[in-house]
Amino acid sequence: MSVSGKSSDCGNCFTCQTRGKTEWCVLSDDELEIVDQGKVCREYMPGEVIFHEGDDCRGVHCIERGLIGVRKMNAGGNEVLLRISHPGDTMGYRSFLAGDDHNNSAEALEPSVLCFIDGKTVHSLLAMNPALGLRFLRHAAQDLNAAEEKVLQTATLPVRARFAHLLLVLKERYGVVDDNGSLDLELPLSRQDMAAMIGIRPESMSRTIRSFEDDNIAHFSGRRVHVPDVKSLYEELEIPIGL
């Protein structure tokens, strides 16, 4: 778990596997040293919460290992799973930069290791290296596109299409497509988390899964999914039943 000898369960930014893919890759060695000195790492068990909606936002979290779910809930207690974040992703930078409290919560979905970088350090790095801000800006732009896409889908697509879309998104990271177009997928999410991702109840998730089984679109066994023909998922997206 530990790479440097500095802290019991703390990685080292210079040797971090995810370094090349993160916003921080634009930092010079001197600047990275500042991050490395200032960060605090911790391991989280599944279900453990990294921060809650409404918490004071004191800095950013960078995922070293594991899988994190970002949730948001409303007054009535209803909850959606906005997205899942992976190693290399930096979390909480938006609330931090906007100067707000956290406006969603983060929870470990697998055993995960996160590094916390405090606000003062982030601010001085942003001042020191303008490229860092631009990287975050680009990232925010992409997140925003994804969020607007999700608004559109939630408002206009029926549940089957939203679920097909979710499977297609998960395919990119968790799936294998073979030569004849069949897909095998190992889901990183529980049924209820999948339901929360597409904005439906667990009961509807079960029904949708069964209707996919009945239509021979996909076969589910625990978290293993087999899709005989990926094309059939794309066809689901096209179904013109509007809002």
Add this chain to the structure above:
Amino acid sequence: MSVSGKSSDCGNCFTCQTRGKTEWCVLSDDELEIVDQGKVCREYMPGEVIFHEGDDCRGVHCIERGLIGVRKMNAGGNEVLLRISHPGDTMGYRSFLAGDDHNNSAEALEPSVLCFIDGKTVHSLLAMNPALGLRFLRHAAQDLNAAEEKVLQTATLPVRARFAHLLLVLKERYGVVDDNGSLDLELPLSRQDMAAMIGIRPESMSRTIRSFEDDNIAHFSGRRVHVPDVKSLYEELEIPIGL
């Protein structure tokens, strides 16, 4: 319409009414001069499109006057109105910064004047003045919060609550609340555009309006709305009927 003598219908950045509220307010006079020289302004009539989804994004648009609707549509032709943008807002900066084509479309809802600033100019200003990037970053962070809030609402709130929320948002800019808590509102949107904002069909918009009338929550006459007690709108938001 024209302030400088430079171009027939082109304003002047130095005297622009919206200047203080925009991202561009961090620019020095020299830098603003670059914007002013490089920009191209144009008037758009209601219904006229500024850019389409999928168009090549060559720069950003800054709204000098008027009201612009930002729309996004899916393969099936269903459309949502993601937000409305006002004088001082800069549009298209996200697609531009992410290096993508436009991923939504912009259409004038009122007679409007927009200034176009080409990509080369924006890039050189970002390089010249890091504070500009940070301002855009903060703006993107706020937009992202709004978009995620909208995902949550669309997925978990019934139509009445979403409509009550829309009226409360429009209240901030277009409404007047008097001493005894009653609200008068002049809607900037047609019924079908309001429907597109909360992700429903025009028929459902009509039905929802009528149910608000029946319950004495709000009274509609064309684009004039009278709400006897603003509290009743807040109460609509709380209704626990979940998704």
Add this chain to the structure above:
DNA sequence: GGGGAAACTTAACGGAGGTCAAGGTGGTTC
């Protein structure tokens, strides 16, 4: 291994809201 909690599934029911079709209203043009 056994017991309990959480996750998942299934079925029956009902209501919110989409669809379709028809009619009303208002604004613009000749």
Add this chain to the structure above:
DNA sequence: GAACCACCTTGACCTCCGTTAAGTTTCCCC
């Protein structure tokens, strides 16, 4: 003023999905 058009409203119908309430399976933890 007539004709046209877009926008809006209304009603009838029906489907999708939330609700409720069992029941089943899985997974921990003693």
